[in-house]
Amino acid sequence: MADLGFKNWSIVHAFYADSGGFMLQARDSPPFPVTAKQIHYLVQKEYMHVPGITRKEIWDKSKADRFAKTVACLQTGWFIIQMIARAVQHLPITLLELSTISLITCTGATMFFWFYKPLNVEIPTILHIDISIAQILIDAGDAAREPFKDTPLDFVEPLAYTSSQLPFNHLWGMQQRPLPRIPNDRDSQLHNLQIVITTAIPTAAYGTFHLIGWNFDFPTRTEQMLWRWTCVSMGIVLGLGCAIEAAAIIWGNYTTTGLSNLNGYKLRWPTNLLFFIPGVMYFGSRMVVIVEVVVSLRALPAGCFENVEWTSSLPHI
Template sequence: MSKSTATIDIAHGWVSQPQGRGTFDIILSCLTTTFLCSWSALCLNVPEPGTTRWGFLRYKLRWQLFTVFFPEMIMAMAAEQWESANQSVAAFAKLGHTGWTMRHAFFADMGGFLLAAPDFPPFPVDGQQIAYLVEHEYLPLPSVTEAGIRDKNKADGFARCLTLVQIFWFSIQCIGRAVQRLGLTTFELSTIAFVLCTLHTFFFWAQKPLDVQTPIVLPTTHRIRDVLIKAGPPAERSYSRTPLDFLKPSSDPKSMTAPFWFGLGTIFDVGKESPTRPIRTFGNNKTFPPAGLSWLQSAYGILFVLAFIGIHLIGWNFVFPTPVERILWRIAALALQGLILVYLVALPTAPFICRRLAWLMYGKKVSTALEFAALLPRWAKLAMAIPVALTYTLARAYIILEGFISLRALPAVLFTSVSWSQFIPHL
């Protein structure tokens, strides 16, 4: 695939499939795999109360489109939610409540429980907050069973099985083409990267309920005012989401999703929750593990993203319709890798630098780079966020777009089907 187009037989335009696979086969295989993965793996939090059936469908379709562009961010969200659920189960186990399972924890963190106090509008409580309320006897342990949560789960087992079958068949096809040196298109290469994200997301969200639309109300006779008074100074600060914000720590400096959402929120107001206070449900991007992330987990996340982006580097010497497109593909892949390297440099250095700057500029103490960024004026936030977001978005958009436009002129060998008879002796 590294030869020039002058020495390779190029098939131009639409290729039919009677004697091999055609353009339609490539498009159908990649689009089917991408659609099934982005739809069946997406486990969203409980939507705003009053959301209609069609409203929920639009809500999920928007997130599906986001998943197509940024599957690695969805995987990172799922991983952080999974770790948060693990820590929630551990917290309840310390209280002697071993019946609190991962499904309970996921259900709580996705806004599945609403606390109804006599002096306050109902608001969602996550697993950490429920553990606090149970420990201090403001609330009995929720009596909902794991079976009850399963009953709210709208998971379509057939759709997920169909997705796994499609992933298996698509992967076998790609492996077969690699073994027989038939090559892959850039469209298929991008789909392989998407499949990698989907398999991880399936694992992390395996026990998270799917498409839950109605929460469970937890009534309490205790007033929120009394809870805050007894909590002392930590609860005296004004809240930004719910009165129990004092129990929710800030995002971990090692989080890979927090900088992403901060940048998008600064530029486009993307990912922001309802302006109503207290909020009525948790945003999909707001679940952070209470005890933070370990360095091992952070290292795994970095290696995963490097692998995800590195898959696109396999296309470095692919034959493209024009030399300009090949150069742009290389630039896009290198730009994505470069942003990860910048993150690696900033991870250990940014907190130290930002702590000093916050004290010198504002006389305030901060613990993370994002806390310092929140102090800056909007123009300064935009100056930091726009170059990174623009580079990342343009690089991802070009990689997706090139998968389609490169189909107009491909090496003829890419339309040769795998000869499965050659594998029979090995099978």
Template sequence: MDPNIATNLKWGWISSGNDRGTSDILWSSLSTIYLCTWTCLCLNFPRPGEDGSLRFIVYKFRWQLFAIFFPEVLVATAAEQWLSAYQSVRIFRDMGYMQWTVRHGFFADMGGIRVQPPDTQSFPVDSHQLSFLVQKNYIAMPHISQEDIKSIDKADGFARLITLIQIAWFSLQCIGRGIQHIGLSPLELTTLAFILCTLHDYFFWYYKPLDPLRPEILQMDISIAEINEKEEAREQYTFTPLDFVSSPPDAKSLITPFWFGIGVVFDHGKDKHPKPRQTFPNTRILPAEGITWSMMWYCLFFQIIYFGLHLSVGWLLAFPSRPEWYLWTIANFADLGLITVYCIALPLGTYFAPWIGRTIFGVEGATSILEVAEMLPYWAKLAVHGPFVLAYIGARLIVLTESLITLRALPAQLYLDVNWSNFLPHI
């Protein structure tokens, strides 16, 4: 369709008749988006106090809103979490523990294994920290089978089956409409983008337990003070006393700086949680062996595909007015441009990090852009990250809003149903 042509539009609420109406487009799209953004979420153990039924629903609903505004970020998060769990398998099997699987890696990294030292309250350990404790004989290897993890996994196969059926049905409808040249609404294109992200989330989080609430607690005979003394570790930490075991954030990670910026803007750059932390936040991803180049390039390629879908197909969509089409296109280009600037700034910041740390802050040894960012006062962090985050959210809000309000006026042919008989062999 030519976006410059605003003729032959049907205005207002169109009732369903022999063909589809406004309610059909709205219901099929919104129900698909809801199912995609709810069933794809495999979150870490919630904080104490959020594990009650109502509070847990609120906790998950907040992340569903995040999945609506940042679905491509959720895919990158799931991919890096998968990489961490996958690397843990090799580490444990090199130690001789062949029963350790990707499912175990996910379970540990999401806060499912806690240790109870004699000199402090219990706290979670990730797969890398657990392998350190076992290798140093500070703790015995826990006997946790896959069946034990599956027993607390609330993965609802039926809900995901329904979602996959809905995805297949919706996608076939869109393919049929494309083949017969009867077009898609902006809301349907937005829904296809959510489907693309959900299928990737399903793949990377296939072995991650869904909504577990009961962690495994391991007793320790050695105190944290003794471990710190033996390992010559600092007593100060951010999450748990075993932070010194974790590798620093890898400069190749595309999302760690993003989470840092989100924390600066919405959490005021402060850690409000008591220490040691009682669970790992969903934003904490520290693969033991770092981010691979293939994973970095994959995440970059996915961003191109995600925004390319909006821009390549969106260019052909019909909008009620020319300004709205321009607004949709500019908003998508703005998000793509912000992502491009972000991806360029990361390697440049890493390259110049030693010089910046030495020249501006008088600190030697800075190796990443995050180390330099941590040196900034809060107002400077907010000045750097605030405009980027708010502009990104604003552009995404425009795209989502336009997807809905364009339903007030759509070309008449968008209300035609797919003639499935044309796809059957006939003379």
């Protein structure tokens, strides 16, 4: 947008668009959501003006602003500091706290990527255009020749989402076309190595962080061994899975999505077993971990109820 001379278009506007914040209304089509890239195309072709909504107006629609997100980050940071202090003072850490730390790895990545993203905007902004969708498709030529799957502007950027590509998707997927909204499970495309790494590391770390509880006190020896084996299984599945996905994205020159990489093996029989079998293994391991976290609360070590002595950890005279 800046290259087109529109300096007021920001990453907030782009997030707002890619979250379904803009609905395009043409005279020959029901309204449908448009992404930031599709809006850029329409503006570039002079079919419409840049949406006049400001950043302040978008944030006013959001259910949480950057202040609320900053507070959440501070709360998370304080929790991590407490856990480090407990480890330094050799105080026990519960499995519930350890599991929470593991979740924070994914939460931190989400907060990093979504810091400028409006939250839960329910009423979209309607963009009216004078030209018909039919004329836009005619002008696009061969690029728009194929029938659309999600919206008429699929030829600019398809809104491919995961559930629509899986077998039997007609049982739960949206049946209305064009789509009345952008689904939450959009199969995104990672565009560079930095994003691939920033996504893969916290995902893989989520499973491996549970291994910190290897020598924790458990109510029984059986529960301790079950925790060890399930955490090892979860770490291996997530670690290898992330490594393979990252390699596939890089090999595909950052042009593939999660379900299309490696020639779409996840959607074809029997190669999809290479994805679903580890997936079932991970799901089973994750369920065991959740159950163990809950049942461990019945017999916590006495030290879990002791507070951190901050004065012994801080420099003083």
